[in-house]
Amino acid sequence: MKTYKKVLAxxxxxxxxxxxxxxASNGNEGPASQSQSNGSSVQSGETEQDETPGGNEAADNxxxxxxxxxxxxxxESGKIIWGTNAAFPPFEIRRGDDVIGVDAxxxxxxxxxxxxxxxxxxxxxxxxxxxxxxxQIDFIGAGFTxxxxxxxxxxxxxxxxxxxxxxxxxxxxxxxxxxxxLEGKTIGVQxxxxxxxxxxxxxxxIVRFDNALxxxxxxxxxRLDAVIVDDLPAQMIVQENEGLVLLDxxxxxxxxxxLAVRKGATDLQAVINEVLAELKAGGKIEExxxxxxxxx
Ligand code: GLN
Numbered sequence: 001m002k003t004y005k006k007v008l009a010x011x012x013x014x015x016x017x018x019x020x021x022x023x024a025s026n027g028n029e030g031p032a033s034q035s036q037s038n039g040s041s042v043q044s045g046e047t048e049q050d051e052t053p054g055g056n057e058a059a060d061n062x063x064x065x066x067x068x069x070x071x072x073x074x075x076e077s078g079k080i081i082w083g084t085n086a087a088f089p090p091f092e093i094r095r096g097d098d099v100i101g102v103d104a105x106x107x108x109x110x111x112x113x114x115x116x117x118x119x120x121x122x123x124x125x126x127x128x129x130x131x132x133x134x135x136q137i138d139f140i141g142a143g144f145t146x147x148x149x150x151x152x153x154x155x156x157x158x159x160x161x162x163x164x165x166x167x168x169x170x171x172x173x174x175x176x177x178x179x180x181x182l183e184g185k186t187i188g189v190q191x192x193x194x195x196x197x198x199x200x201x202x203x204x205x206i207v208r209f210d211n212a213l214x215x216x217x218x219x220x221x222x223r224l225d226a227v228i229v230d231d232l233p234a235q236m237i238v239q240e241n242e243g244l245v246l247l248d249x250x251x252x253x254x255x256x257x258x259l260a261v262r263k264g265a266t267d268l269q270a271v272i273n274e275v276l277a278e279l280k281a282g283g284k285i286e287e288x289x290x291x292x293x294x295x296x
Contacts, residue, residue, distance in 0.1 A: 034099070034104070034108070034119070035117065035118070035119045068265040068266065068267050069262075069264070069265070070138055070261060070262050070265035070267075070268045071265065073135075074114060074138060074268070075114075077116075078116050078117060079116050079117040079119050080110065080111050080116050080117075080118060080119070080139070081120075081136070081138045082103075082107040082110075082118060082119065082120045082121070082137065082138070082139060082141055083120075083121045083123060083128050083132060083136070083140050083141075083142070084099060084103060084107075084120065084121070084122060084123075084128075084140070084141055084142045085122065085123060085124060085125040085128065085142050085211065086099040086101075086120075087210070087212070088101075088142065088143050088211070088233055089232070089233055089293070090102055090232055090236065090288075090291075090292030091103045091141075091142070091232070091257075091292075092104060092122075092141075092142065092143070093292065094122065099120050099122055102161075102285065102288040102292055103141040103142065103143065105284070105288045106141060106259070106275065106279065106285075107120070107139075107141050109275045109278075109279060110259075110272055113275050114271060121136065121137050124191075124210060125142060125190060125192055125193060125210075125211075126191050128142060128144070129150065129153050129154060132260065132262055133153060133154070133262065135262070138261070138262075138268070139261045139268070139272065140154065140259060140261075143161070143232075143257050144257055144259065144260055145193075145230075145255040145256065145257060146159065146255070146258050147194065147197075147255075150260070153263075154260040154262065155260060155261050155262065155263045155269055156259070156260050157258045157259040157261070157269050157272045157273050157276060158258060158272075158273045158276050158277070159256040159257060159258045160257055160258065160276050160285055161256065161257040161285060161289070162254050162255070162256055162257075163231055163232065163254070163255050163256070163257060164230070164231050164250045164251075164253070164254050164255065165198045165229070165230065165251040166229060166230065166231040166234040166235075166246055166247070166251065167182065167226050167227075167228055167246065167250070168216060168226060168228075168229065168237060168245070168247075169219070169226050169244070169247060170220070170222070170243060170245075171244065171245045175225075176225060176226060176247065177247070178249050179202075179247070179249045179250070179251050182202040182203060182225070182226055182251070183202055183203065184202075184203050184204075184205065185202070185203055186203070186205040186206075186207060186224050186225045187199040187202065187205065187206055187207070187224065187225065187226050187227065187228055188206075188207045188208075188209060188212075188218055188219055188224040188227040189206060189208055189212070189215060189227065189229070190208070190209055190210070190212045190215065191208035191209065191210065193212075193229070194255055195212070195227075195228040195229045195230065195251075196208065196228075198228050198251045198252045199228050199251075201251075202251075212233050212234075212237065215229070216241055216244060220241055220243055220244060228251050232289070234246055235293070236293065259272055259276075
């Protein structure tokens with residue numbers, strides 16, 4: 001009888017091992033490499049949240065927890081899908097078929113830590129939260145600012161960068177010399193960003209673009225009075241566009257960037273936090289900010 005039980009237990013272990021690791025073995029276990037996926041294939045769908053199997057919500061209170069659905073999907077498929085909008089230098093910049101930049105470096109480290117391949121989906125910034133909640137992507141890395149209303153929909157990781165909304169104007173504009181002068185002006189922004197929300201504080205005349213670079217072109221052509229965008233992209237825009245300058249005064253208070261996973265994916269959040277802690281301790285984030293701010 002005892003032997004019978006032992007054999008049964010052993011059999012169970014073997015079966016479970018196959019179930020757990022069988023799929024992972026044909027995944028890519030080498031260093032993370034990037035593969036592309038077409039952002040346009042991302043559709044809006046159900047907005048379910050991540051759940052630990054069996055509705056176990058104990059993952060974040062130190063109890064023994066089961067793997068989140070996000071983590072199980074990543075392990076099983078052998079890849080993690082990073083969602084971004086690759087028009088936000090130095091954090092994400094499209095280079096041919098690749099997306100490079102600070103967030104791309106961080107994303108590669110996350111994939112490496114998990115021992116899986118990295119796939120990137122380059123899409124509209126405004127679609128990112130829906131893409132995450134409908135499980136088209138596994139995490140958002142997009143110079144993504146922590147905001148209370150976003151916190152209701154996604155689970156943010158630790159922060160990795162401080163930013164501030166900055167005002168770009170045409171050189172020689174004497175009408176706008178401080179933030180308060182934006183009152184009632186025509187302001188260009190990237191749709192759905194914190195720049196967009198900041199602009200609402202000053203005016204009803206907001207022109208929304210897919211990315212800040214497009215807004216900057218309209219500013220240059222005189223169709224806008226100002227553009228509000230995060231400080232680092234703003235600096236790169238004025239560097240590359242003669243005739244545009246930054247106001248000294250900022251448009252809003254400081255904000256902080258973090259990555260975001262699905263609610264319930266606390267195990268994935270913990271892995272990302274570990275990666276971020278290592279990168280911050282090693283000074284890598286600043287190094288990459290420097291490196292990708294001087295492209296061209
Ligand atoms: N930090 C801004 C936000 O989170 C802009 C991000 C972006 O355009 N990629 O809204």
